[in-house]
Amino acid sequence: MKNGTFLGILVILCAVWCAGCTDYGGPAEPAPTTGPVGYTDITAQEANAMVYRAPTLVVDVSPIWGRGHLPGAVNMPLATLDDEIQYLSRDREYLIYCHTDAASIEGAQTFAENGFSPVYRLEGNYRAWTDAGYPVEMPDYTNVSAEALNTAMTELPYLVVVDVSTVYLEGHIPGAKNIQLQNLDETLPTLDKAGEYAIYCHTDAVSVQGAEMFVDAGFNPVWRLDGNYQAWVDAGYPVEVGLDVTS
Known part of the structure; x- marks a missing residue:
């Protein structure tokens, strides 16, 4: 066999052998390490x-x-x-x-x-x-005045005002959602917790219970209108009756 032919065959054999080592004979290259997907x-x-x-x-x-x-x-x-x-x-x-x-x-x-x-x-x-020494909160709601609520309604994009009374159609704060107290248990799991919630009614007993139910369900922040619906009316702010806005 001529040396040139032999060397050619040897080169081919080496190439095949090296390819075999790459595919099987040695450990595979480790996959790149990535961080947690999506967060x-x-x-x-x-x-x-x-x-x-x-x-x-x-x-x-x-x-x-x-x-x-x-x-x-x-x-x-x-x-x-x-x-x-x-x-x-x-x-x-x-x-x-x-x-x-x-x-x-x-x-x-x-x-x-x-x-x-x-x-x-x-x-x-x-x-x-x-x-790290940073502060923590305990679950609670905050009483707010009619003036503070009125300001919040214009400045807080995620604020949801909730009327928990049974007489919503007789008069309510403009834009308020009506979720009667007796329906809160079944409705709370379907509400968006990315919102901020302000609760009111016509009596302290009902509005306090409503605010506490929001807090107990893990909502935060939760506000309660101090003085309830009457405080809003006494402050001279507009109300809605049914679907009509009145001053």
Whole structure:
């Protein structure tokens, strides 16, 4: 065999052998490492800059929201998250946290898989927030004056005013939704927790109970009109009767 022919065959054999090593003989190249799909982990310091930003909705997916939570956080426990998430607005950014990585990761992934964006997860969860010395809230509602509510209605894009009375058609605050107290239990799970809710009625007993039911269901913030419907009328603000606006 001529040397040239031999060398040609050797080159071919080496090429085949090398191809075999690439496909089978050696370990495969590791796949590139990527971060979590659909959401971004952020520090407590970064979260602190977000929680007071209007487009941000902070979501606590734990069952112990009532023992303390990030300022402004709503409660959507993992057990009910799949049901509640379908009623959320998609024009917000969402910051998810819990008390364990497993729960907060599941919560953030649920948001991302349902098409929400952007979605953030608090790295280190509730403990990272408290270790950083940031304040926490306990669930409660806030009494507001008719003047404050009137201002809020013009300045807060996510505000929903709720009349829990049975005499809504006889007169109500313009734009208010009517959800009678006896219907709140079945209606609350279908409301958008990305909203801010102001509750009123015609008596303190009913409006207080309504506001407390919103708080107990994990809504935040919740306001109650101090003095109820009469305070609004006494302040000279317009009302609606049926579907007609009157002054």
